Amino acid sequence: MERLINLTAETASLMVEVAKASLPQGMGASELSIMKGLTESQKALAGAMELQTRVLDSQSDTLSDHKSHPAGTFYEFGRLPAEIRKIIWEMALPGSRIFVPYVDYHNQTCLVQYYKPPSIRGVCKESWNVTKQNGGFEFGDDRTYTYGVWINYSKDIVVWLNQLLTGWHLPKVQNIAIEWRHFSEESECIKTLKWAIGIMSDCKKVMVLSRPQICRDPEDFRGHIAQLFSLDDNDIIWSTYVTIPDFWLSVSHGRSVTWKDMKEELDLLYRKKSTLQELNVCEENLPVLEAKELLLSKK
Structure with missing residues (x-):
């Protein structure tokens, strides 16, 4: 997932460079604006994918923690006051x-x-x-x-x-x-x-x-x-x-x-x-x- 995010960011940067190089003389403003918009979209996509990666990592940690304890375990029971226990x-x-x-x-x-x-x-x-x-x-x-x-x-x-x-x-x-x-x-x-x-x-x-x-x-x-x-x-x-x-x-x-x-x-x-x-x-x-x-x- 991290590799995919990096590739997406690199692609966005390359697209800007390609756009600049491919623009004919006398063309600039509107075409460059379109290319910049596409670049921003690519960056937003990369950010969303990074957030999804964090969520998946968090879920993976939670599942691993549950596997290490029996179902229904109350992990904080020992920290309750003796009278409550x-x-x-x-x-x-x-x-x-x-x-x-x-x-x-x-x-x-x-x-x-x-x-x-x-x-x-x-x-x-x-x-x-x-x-x-x-x-x-x-x-x-x-x-x-x-x-x-x-x-x-x-x-x-x-x-x-x-x-x-x-x-x-x-x-x-x-x-x-x-x-x-x-x-x-x-x-x-x-x-x-x-x-x-x-x-x-x-x-x-x-x-x-x-x-x-x-x-x-x-x-x-x-x-x-x-x-x-x-x-x-x-x-x-x-x-x-x-x-x-x-x-x-x-x-x-x-x-x-x-x-x-x-x-x-x-x-x-x-x-x-x-x-x-x-x-x-x-x-x-x-x-x-x-x-x-x-x-x-x-x-």
């Missing part, structure tokens, strides 16, 4: 997931659905530290970390379909869903919350779980996808079509027990001074109560 890493963590543990016939802890650890654990030390700060490994062999799965302590939800067994220890997990049948009587309501706080000392949310699907053993749903759906205030927990426990029958006055009825009664019960003493917790540290419906479907 941490927020970005946290946004890259998985959203809320559902863990349904059970003990199989070999007395091993299993999950209805397994999840891979966050992909950012393998990016760099900074991203690995973010996964360590926000979660950890649980549900391993013999209730240890070995062969466990990574769980986000503040976002993920443990769904408990077994009996309320002792020996479990999930102190950092904050959200648990427990079947409605464990809240059938006043004493059992207290016992259930006491159990939840006992295995999850950092428990922030307890969900009363409705489950329309019949399942005697969680292992029947192994490999299924678990989904939780929020219940509204007027959704029924205890229906008149089944035997309503005496505790809730007195609350509902013979009609079906809605989530609103149940939540109001549980709030009153759990805030009693005697209940707080039995739970060994202050009122402000009581977990938030919610209601969910669990559906398990095939992949």
Whole structure:
């Protein structure tokens, strides 16, 4: 391209010289003006070609730079403030997931659905530290970390379909869903919350779980996808079509027990001074109560 530009400029100069030499005597002004105009056009063309050369060189440098880096690379990420980088890493963590543990016939802890650890654990030390700060490994062999799965302590939800067994220890997990049948009587309501706080000392949310699907053993749903759906205030927990426990029958006055009825009664019960003493917790540290419906479907 540079050679072509030089040749164009040389051609323009030669044309001027040729024009001067070829002009007959007595001719000058108009013919020479035409030749000069042609020369200026040639020079303008040379300038345009030079500009195009610069553009092509710039594009070539850009393409070479892109080839040396993976697609989608944010080259300036490392120059961002540490607080901003941490927020970005946290946004890259998985959203809320559902863990349904059970003990199989070999007395091993299993999950209805397994999840891979966050992909950012393998990016760099900074991203690995973010996964360590926000979660950890649980549900391993013999209730240890070995062969466990990574769980986000503040976002993920443990769904408990077994009996309320002792020996479990999930102190950092904050959200648990427990079947409605464990809240059938006043004493059992207290016992259930006491159990939840006992295995999850950092428990922030307890969900009363409705489950329309019949399942005697969680292992029947192994490999299924678990989904939780929020219940509204007027959704029924205890229906008149089944035997309503005496505790809730007195609350509902013979009609079906809605989530609103149940939540109001549980709030009153759990805030009693005697209940707080039995739970060994202050009122402000009581977990938030919610209601969910669990559906398990095939992949």
